[in-house]
Amino acid sequence: MTSTPQPLTLALSKGRIFEETLPLLEAAGVEVKDDPETSRKLILDTSRPDLRIIIVRATDVPTYVQYGAADFGIAGRDVLYEHADTHSRGLYQPVDLNIARCRLCVAVRENFDYHAAVRQGSRLRIATKYVRAAREHFAQKGVHVDIIKLYGSMELAPLVGLADAIVDLVSTGNTLKANNLVAVEDVAHISSRLIVNQAALKTRGAELRPLLNTFAQASGA
Numbered sequence: 001m002t003s004t005p006q007p008l009t010l011a012l013s014k015g016r017i018f019e020e021t022l023p024l025l026e027a028a029g030v031e032v033k034d035d036p037e038t039s040r041k042l043i044l045d046t047s048r049p050d051l052r053i054i055i056v057r058a059t060d061v062p063t064y065v066q067y068g069a070a071d072f073g074i075a076g077r078d079v080l081y082e083h084a085d086t087h088s089r090g091l092y093q094p095v096d097l098n099i100a101r102c103r104l105c106v107a108v109r110e111n112f113d114y115h116a117a118v119r120q121g122s123r124l125r126i127a128t129k130y131v132r133a134a135r136e137h138f139a140q141k142g143v144h145v146d147i148i149k150l151y152g153s154m155e156l157a158p159l160v161g162l163a164d165a166i167v168d169l170v171s172t173g174n175t176l177k178a179n180n181l182v183a184v185e186d187v188a189h190i191s192s193r194l195i196v197n198q199a200a201l202k203t204r205g206a207e208l209r210p211l212l213n214t215f216a217q218a219s220g221a
């Protein structure tokens with residue numbers, strides 16, 4: 001008796017990463033059978049019986065790939081940087097796909113003079129989900145900070161006195177503007193990368209490599 005091999009599993013998050021991965025899948029001749037925005041399914045079938053997609057939170061994508069529950073995935077540089085603070089083994093990052101591009105920025109209330117506060121050597125309170133990136137940014141600049149970890153809606157923190165500044169992703173800038181905030185400094189340019197489970201690359205390389213190569217070519221990487 002021969003057992004059917006497990007399909008290859010690609011971990012993606014909903015939203016921009018999923019949407020901007022669709023053309024890469026299309027280039028590999030793969031069509032996704034469900035739309036994660038309307039379906040509640042967490043495992044999506046594709047037109048290839050040997051490939052399935054799992055939908056997880058963006059911050060969980062590296063974890064699924066690292067432990068081999070997904071063979072490969074796509075995650076933002078922001079997420080990978082924070083993940084690598086605690087665990088980094090078992091993940092191979094072959095390609096920057098240049099998708100879901102945005103900036104990680106320091107932002108403050110419109111009427112807060114950030115540069116004056118920095119010049120005066122003030123100790124600043126920073127609210128962010130990106131604790132590692134924020135800590136390293138301010139350490140490099142020699143700015144004293146207390147970092148408050150938040151899990152979402154960072155924009156609120158300076159408006160209600162929780163923090164002097166936030167470190168958050170900015171794409172169009174509309175969210176900052178709607179909350180009377182301004183970006184005052186770039187921390188990093190962000191885009192999404194392919195990540196691959198190292199053991200899967202060894203044991204299932206023949207199936208994985210053509211997909212990885214097509215993704216890289218289609219993204220212009």
Ligand code: AMP
Nearest residue numbers: 100101102169170171172173174175176
């Ligand atoms: P925007 O209003 O277009 O500047 O988008 C800002 C909001 O979207 C913030 O709440 C960000 O955390 C979030 N955001 C922007 N770009 C990304 C991205 N590439 N991945 C995840 N979240 C993002």
